[in-house]
Amino acid sequence: MGQWKRPWYYPRSVSGKRETLHEAVARECRAVREAVGILDASTLGKIDIQGRDAREFLARIYTNKWEKLAVGKCRYGLMCKDDGMVMDDGVTSCLGDNHFLMTTTTGGAAAILEWLELWHQTEWPELDVTFTSVTDHWATMTVTGPEARKLLAEVTDIDLDRDTFKFMDWREGKVAGVPARVFRISFTGELTYEINVQAHYAMHVWKTLFEHGDKYGLTPYGTETMHVLRAEKGFIIVGQDTDGSVTPEDLGMQWAIGYDKPYSWIGKRALSRPDTRRENRKQLVGLKPKDPTVVLEEGAQIVFDPDHAIPMPMVGHVTSSYYSPTLESGFALAVVKGGHRRMGETVYLPMADGSVHAAEIVSPIFVDPKGERQHV
């Protein structure tokens, strides 16, 4: 991912036989949904933002609102280019009134830092704000799953009470004896603590978590499982589910758009152009293959009428597709023309070998649609 090498999956040997990718991912997914898993998320881009105008800058560069984010809180943010197309996303936390920590996608970290500098240096030099990469300073360990609280409680002095340390809060304290900053944010949909420590101590903290984690079934998971778990929740990956031609509205993320913010933030004007208002734009949906054993091919083209003469009108494509051990079925995210109005309709995916898969258009949130599990 980006320039990083990351563990893809952690195969175990079962009676002398090494697990396949599929077997390992199924086991890792179950561990997160039923017990607790851990991911090395250190590669996340992290940018320290300071200055009297930091909050104003965020309001201009992100699509959503920042003026009321209180110290101790985190918020998901969506970033567009000025053409209204999504370019990055991530969680930004308020550390102090004039102090924020922005996270970016792993692959986008350098480009986003340059993007922030571009706007500050060329358009808004009067804003008092600075950006400094702290990606390498902090190591990040994501502890996620229903047993995450019990595990973390054994190694931290932070009060983990669910009513004091809520979802989308951050707290500081010792983890395994190391000063840590812990964020309750979730890319899996489960109860999650993202533990950040100065990178020198990462191995110590990682090992300590495993010393305590055995009895809870602590399982390391790689990027493949991370992808499956986030897709089950309909969480996008910018650059995979988006390709530079997708607006926040195409993603169904109107909740992350501050239409009434005073400053005409980057991307806003473009969202009212006729082309971005078209009803038949490709929109993000879920796809459920009629045959649950089928895992659709990423990139496969979608048609409404498989009996149409070739060339068939192509109406979208699959952006992410996996087998879900939780659903016991294949499932996919896709962009489909006018897809948001087509829930329940059937679409077809003609394959190169002549076979045709059928799939139902469904909500992109496959697991825990009310989002209850991350709040426990």
Add this chain to the structure above:
Amino acid sequence: MFYIHCPYCGEHREEEEFHPKGQAHIARPADPEACSDEAWGDYLFFRDNPRGIHHELWVHAVGCRKFFNVTRNTVTYEILETYKMGEQPTITAASQARQPADASSTAEVANQAGVRA
């Protein structure tokens, strides 16, 4: 391999340290909501592609990370000047056209500018 003068570092640096970022001096409209769709489209997508003198935005990406402007001849690749953000070029197609050319490349630039004028 050639060297570019970074106006912030105050010295010539290897080209590999820099990235070009497109046409310079494109200001974001002050009130985007008041722009017509056409005006907004122009701002977003339409760029000059002159033969001869061109003003470009560059960034000293592996270095001081500052953005600055470059006046460059797109025919000869010659960089005629670099200047900081907020400053204006001293060399332009118009100023070149006023000067009698002594080198053939400059003459061509002058001709082009003359044609456009």
Add this chain to the structure above:
Amino acid sequence: MSKVHLYDTRAAHGQVAAESPLAFSYHRSGAPAPQRHSRVVLRERAFLGHLILRGGAIVLDEALREVLGFGLPARPNSLSQDASGERSVQWLSPDEWLLIVPGGEEHDLELGLRKALGDAHYAIVNVSGGQTLLELEGPAAVELLMKSVVYDVNPLAFPVGKGVTTVFAKTTVIVRRPSESCWELVVRRSFADYAYRWLLDAGEEYGIGVQA
């Protein structure tokens, strides 16, 4: 400025196993001991305090003089140091400097600077976990650097006290020359293994040794 959040991320000394950015590299690629014929020696100065300072030169210079006893370097692409050479400030851009101090001093130093800076526009960011400092010494140090960076490191063009951010192989490093005989590289944690292996490979012909 109370509106900025301060947090000392360093663990109490000796209580927790700390790993430098090169811990894995030493394990995987080894660390050949310097020999008599070694014409270049590599030494990591791990766990130093690294702070990024942002702001106007005049106010930062004043605060540094007050707190640290010496000020900003006068020119771009240069560094200033205290008498011991243990503390240095390097120009990175017109509003950005890198302050390197003995490990463990960085948090108190940040507090002191913030107090001295008061209401000024500035930022201080601790990046100590994110980078490490490598020293190169010996008659072939310059040659090794010439093979590795695009910047001209000929001692005539690169006098003592100079420091630049430049391209190193396929990555980015800071190159500095704090004294006549010593060259320093500041390397990002995530590229430290790459830089280390590059130096071992490129330094092989000079019999490069690694001093623990």
